[in-house]
Amino acid sequence: MRRTRLLALSSLAMLVVAAGCGGGSSSSSSSGGPATTLDKTPVTITMWDLWSGQEGKPFNDALKGFTKKYPWITVKQIVQPNTPNDTFDPNLINAINGGNAPDVAMPFGPDYIGQYCSTGLWQDLTPYMQADHLNINDFAPGAITYTNSGGKQCALPSLTDAFGLYYNTKMLQQAGLTPPKTMDELMADAKKLTVRNPDGTIKVAGFVPLNQWEELGPGDLANAWGAKWFDSSNKAVLGTDPGWAAALRWQKQLIDWYGYDNITKFFAANTNNEFNNSNAFQTGKVAMTFDGEWRTAFIKRGAPNLQYGTVPFPADASHPDQYGSSRVGGTIVGIPKGAKHPDQAWLLVKYLASDTNYLVQMANAVGNVPTTRAAIASPSLTLPPQFDVFLKAWVNPKSAFAPPLQAAGGGYANLLDTFEDKWQAGKIPDSQLESQLNTLDQNIDNQLTQGTAP
Amino acid sequence: MLLLLSPWIIGFVAFTMGPMVLSFYYSFTHYDLLTSPHWIGLDNYRFMFGKLTLNGQPNQGDPFFWTSVQNTLWIIVFGVPLRIFFGIITAMLLTRPKRGVNGYRTLFFMPSMAPTVGASLVFVYLFNPATGPINQFLGHIGLNQPLWFFDPTWAKPALLILGLWGIGDAIVLYLAGLLNVPRDLYEAIAIEGANAWQRFRYVTLPMLTPVIFFTLIIGIIDGFQYFDQAYVSSTTASGGVGSPDNSLLFYSVWLYEQAFSYFHMGYASAMAWVMFVATMALTAVLLLTSRRWVHYGGGLS
Numbered sequence: 001m002r003r004t005r006l007l008a009l010s011s012l013a014m015l016v017v018a019a020g021c022g023g024g025s026s027s028s029s030s031s032g033g034p035a036t037t038l039d040k041t042p043v044t045i046t047m048w049d050l051w052s053g054q055e056g057k058p059f060n061d062a063l064k065g066f067t068k069k070y071p072w073i074t075v076k077q078i079v080q081p082n083t084p085n086d087t088f089d090p091n092l093i094n095a096i097n098g099g100n101a102p103d104v105a106m107p108f109g110p111d112y113i114g115q116y117c118s119t120g121l122w123q124d125l126t127p128y129m130q131a132d133h134l135n136i137n138d139f140a141p142g143a144i145t146y147t148n149s150g151g152k153q154c155a156l157p158s159l160t161d162a163f164g165l166y167y168n169t170k171m172l173q174q175a176g177l178t179p180p181k182t183m184d185e186l187m188a189d190a191k192k193l194t195v196r197n198p199d200g201t202i203k204v205a206g207f208v209p210l211n212q213w214e215e216l217g218p219g220d221l222a223n224a225w226g227a228k229w230f231d232s233s234n235k236a237v238l239g240t241d242p243g244w245a246a247a248l249r250w251q252k253q254l255i256d257w258y259g260y261d262n263i264t265k266f267f268a269a270n271t272n273n274e275f276n277n278s279n280a281f282q283t284g285k286v287a288m289t290f291d292g293e294w295r296t297a298f299i300k301r302g303a304p305n306l307q308y309g310t311v312p313f314p315a316d317a318s319h320p321d322q323y324g325s326s327r328v329g330g331t332i333v334g335i336p337k338g339a340k341h342p343d344q345a346w347l348l349v350k351y352l353a354s355d356t357n358y359l360v361q362m363a364n365a366v367g368n369v370p371t372t373r374a375a376i377a378s379p380s381l382t383l384p385p386q387f388d389v390f391l392k393a394w395v396n397p398k399s400a401f402a403p404p405l406q407a408a409g410g411g412y413a414n415l416l417d418t419f420e421d422k423w424q425a426g427k428i429p430d431s432q433l434e435s436q437l438n439t440l441d442q443n444i445d446n447q448l449t450q451g452t453a454p
Numbered sequence: 455m456l457l458l459l460s461p462w463i464i465g466f467v468a469f470t471m472g473p474m475v476l477s478f479y480y481s482f483t484h485y486d487l488l489t490s491p492h493w494i495g496l497d498n499y500r501f502m503f504g505k506l507t508l509n510g511q512p513n514q515g516d517p518f519f520w521t522s523v524q525n526t527l528w529i530i531v532f533g534v535p536l537r538i539f540f541g542i543i544t545a546m547l548l549t550r551p552k553r554g555v556n557g558y559r560t561l562f563f564m565p566s567m568a569p570t571v572g573a574s575l576v577f578v579y580l581f582n583p584a585t586g587p588i589n590q591f592l593g594h595i596g597l598n599q600p601l602w603f604f605d606p607t608w609a610k611p612a613l614l615i616l617g618l619w620g621i622g623d624a625i626v627l628y629l630a631g632l633l634n635v636p637r638d639l640y641e642a643i644a645i646e647g648a649n650a651w652q653r654f655r656y657v658t659l660p661m662l663t664p665v666i667f668f669t670l671i672i673g674i675i676d677g678f679q680y681f682d683q684a685y686v687s688s689t690t691a692s693g694g695v696g697s698p699d700n701s702l703l704f705y706s707v708w709l710y711e712q713a714f715s716y717f718h719m720g721y722a723s724a725m726a727w728v729m730f731v732a733t734m735a736l737t738a739v740l741l742l743t744s745r746r747w748v749h750y751g752g753g754l755s
Contacts, residue, residue, distance in 0.1 A: 212697075268582050268601070409717065418697075447716075
């Protein structure tokens, strides 16, 4: 009920905004905000983004709607290189500090949002949002977890990722299985679906539980037990929240069943294939996999004959309320400090974050989750039925960005990865798991302290 | 004169002296690029070497500093002598052939012309434990097949092999050194009835010591700065920087992570200065001891 009402409200707001702007001669629909009247002097604003290659054209097409809406604003796009080790944000910080800030910045991920909001490198959008009656709750409960830091709403989401379990329909049918709902079922099904070569190595893996495997992280497993990363005083609780140890033991049990060397070799054989047509799920080398919503588009392009389904990632039987939630987070958009035309920049930010036509057009073209409730409900969405799981995961109240943002950034998660390297390889005895997790907590706290050292 | 030197002076001051002085200052500050640096005394250095009190709370210090030091020492202790050893052997073999000498020399030099990043990527592919030709070969001859870049024990040896493959630059130096050994020394020792080993031990090796010394110093400095191969192979093979299990977390890699992933510019500057001091100290020690074993000047020493 609540969802429907919010939906109706936000689409109404959208209509009002659209009408106000589409009218051409009428002034802004906002009142008492940063810009009381729309300044229609022709102006050029700059935007940094990463939309290139296959996604470049759809983005440019979808951006035409903005030019139509605000014909006096020219958007000068500066497409940054999309490198594996994110250079967008360091370059942006340098540009801001050097006084060359773009008016709008649109990175593919919120990894630096903690720094951006807490230091004011990106402007707080709250006054603009209030003036235009745009609320972060119009998006989804999880939106605030990666666009707001230290109480400052310095970014808005613009399309996101959400995660779930993909399964190969044929393989499950042949094994007489239905998609797993609990972690115990996932374990049992993974074993049943695995096919080995005569020498014990893996031909088809039921489910690969390795930390390095594609999108899967220890946090995604721990989410099945509702495990928390930090307590209310922002201290790491991986050692004290029993969910972590439970998730890690689940993971280790499955790894040991495969044999660490076998599953590592299987991973090695498929490494770097995640985003091409040799992808293990698309080629039938894994029966079930944890993956993001974009895989639906990849399958459509690269393996159109694959019969597959999606379900939420299983939750442990002890935490059924976790079922349906997932890690979420994706492209964000905001106004850097020192932007030369902040008011016009806000119009673009608002468009990219909340224009239903834009979001629907982009979601259809690049296969990401549209981020407003209005866009999710739009009849113009042409996404496959398997996409529903991800739309629902996005609006699930338990979905959140992970690892949680810290003012010092997300680097602390590397400590967990190192821990996982040891744990998966059996270098941490089971009896020491809790005490080693406590040490990990200390290391995380230390690193975050160092990040905010005096 | 000053005018002729000015491009160098300007470059030196702007791109070497300036940054060095600044980084020395930053090493005593908390500096995250976002806000202006602010003075915290020796805290960065304390954090590096162990325990301290930060914000009134006990802090165990950098958990990976010593890991990165150990990894770096490993690659220096094994890498530098092996490069010298194989460099000399290969160079000596290359003095042998009568025909096609230039062809062979080009062949051996070629790997060191390959860009490090490209070479590292190729090695990750070659050493892939499941699909790579190296393990397929090892399997055919019935040997143990390590997980290479996916196993903390075997990741560094794989990088060592990469280093030995790209040994061409050292070979060229040794080759030049070998060809510079005066013939009359060999004639003299031959008259005294020396065998092949004695010829090597008492003529070739002493005459090569200046080159060995040079490659030793350069090798150690390169070892401290070991970065590209480790960064590329760890991120392309098993996922994260320094993985698996931080076995490829070398000093420079950790410094880079601190600076550009965590924005701990102050701490990274402190790390850079510790590396600088360590390199200088080691080089100074080697320079002092070199008088005992390095022979300069055409065999007259």
